[in-house]
Amino acid sequence: MNYTDATDAPTLRDGAIKIHSASGFEGMRKAGRLAAECLDHLAPLVQPGVTTGALDDAARTFILDHGALPATLGYRGYKHSLCTSINHVVCHGIPGDKPLKDSDTLNIDVTVIVDGWHGDTSRMYAAGEPNRRAERLMGITYDALMLGIAAVKPGNTTGDIGHAIQKFAEGERCSVVEDFCGHGLGKLFHDSPNILHYGRPGQGEELREGMLFTIEPMINLGRAGVKVLSDGWTAVTRDRKLTAQFEHSLGVTKDGCEIFTASPTGLHRPYAA
Numbered sequence: 001m002n003y004t005d006a007t008d009a010p011t012l013r014d015g016a017i018k019i020h021s022a023s024g025f026e027g028m029r030k031a032g033r034l035a036a037e038c039l040d041h042l043a044p045l046v047q048p049g050v051t052t053g054a055l056d057d058a059a060r061t062f063i064l065d066h067g068a069l070p071a072t073l074g075y076r077g078y079k080h081s082l083c084t085s086i087n088h089v090v091c092h093g094i095p096g097d098k099p100l101k102d103s104d105t106l107n108i109d110v111t112v113i114v115d116g117w118h119g120d121t122s123r124m125y126a127a128g129e130p131n132r133r134a135e136r137l138m139g140i141t142y143d144a145l146m147l148g149i150a151a152v153k154p155g156n157t158t159g160d161i162g163h164a165i166q167k168f169a170e171g172e173r174c175s176v177v178e179d180f181c182g183h184g185l186g187k188l189f190h191d192s193p194n195i196l197h198y199g200r201p202g203q204g205e206e207l208r209e210g211m212l213f214t215i216e217p218m219i220n221l222g223r224a225g226v227k228v229l230s231d232g233w234t235a236v237t238r239d240r241k242l243t244a245q246f247e248h249s250l251g252v253t254k255d256g257c258e259i260f261t262a263s264p265t266g267l268h269r270p271y272a273a
Helices: 022-045 052-065 132-150 158-171
Strands: 003-005 017-019 083-086 089-091 105-114 117-126 182-184 191-195 212-215 218-220 226-228 235-237 243-245 248-252 257-259
Touching: 017 191, 022 052, 022 105, 022 117, 022 248, 022 257, 052 083, 052 105, 089 105, 089 218, 089 243, 105 243, 117 132, 117 243, 117 248, 132 158, 132 212, 132 218, 132 243, 132 248, 158 191, 191 212
Parallel strands: 003 017
Antiparallel strands: 083 089, 083 105, 089 235, 105 117, 182 191, 182 212, 212 248, 218 243, 226 235, 248 257
């Protein structure tokens, strides 16, 4: 894998890993904060009887009112500002007019564009009170994300991230979805490298200061298998058991990493009162 100075790189995915300067980190801080603020804004709206379409409308209004753009709106023909994935939907659930039911769990995934920079994050919510299995799964998934983030520092590898996530999740008798991964980002929505949520220590790409990417594990209560529905977007667990996901955008620093999408009000886990 090649590494290249982001200021010299083309504005397209060319396979090289971009190394960003302080100005890139500043752009990502602004984009990441707004994405996190959007999820904070939606937290009190997630209630039984509310539709995911209404949440999508609220997010789009919030993003536009703050002078930003929803990255998914029009992306590859997608017509919404959020992905809303309920219960056994792994990712890329499409907002619609079906009301949430009491104890439904919901992943909301949002990406905003601020001055050309992409802030990408997702978080789990519950409509009403989640059942114990769902709450346990959401806790495991959040902890898996944070263990993956803890493995981020120069000299480590993408395999170290995946291994930390996989070892923990499987130790909790859950499975890691292998069909989707994290990704580089910045001026591009999806860039190199891919960040797998499984792997072996020391394998994969070397982490270097200045890299920007997401970590976004999807953890299932049942088997890891997923399938994509006929709409071309919605991915569900094959065994229809619950799934959960959390996602942060981050940058590699000289001695660790900086999370750009941390909730400014502490609502990283809004399902936990």
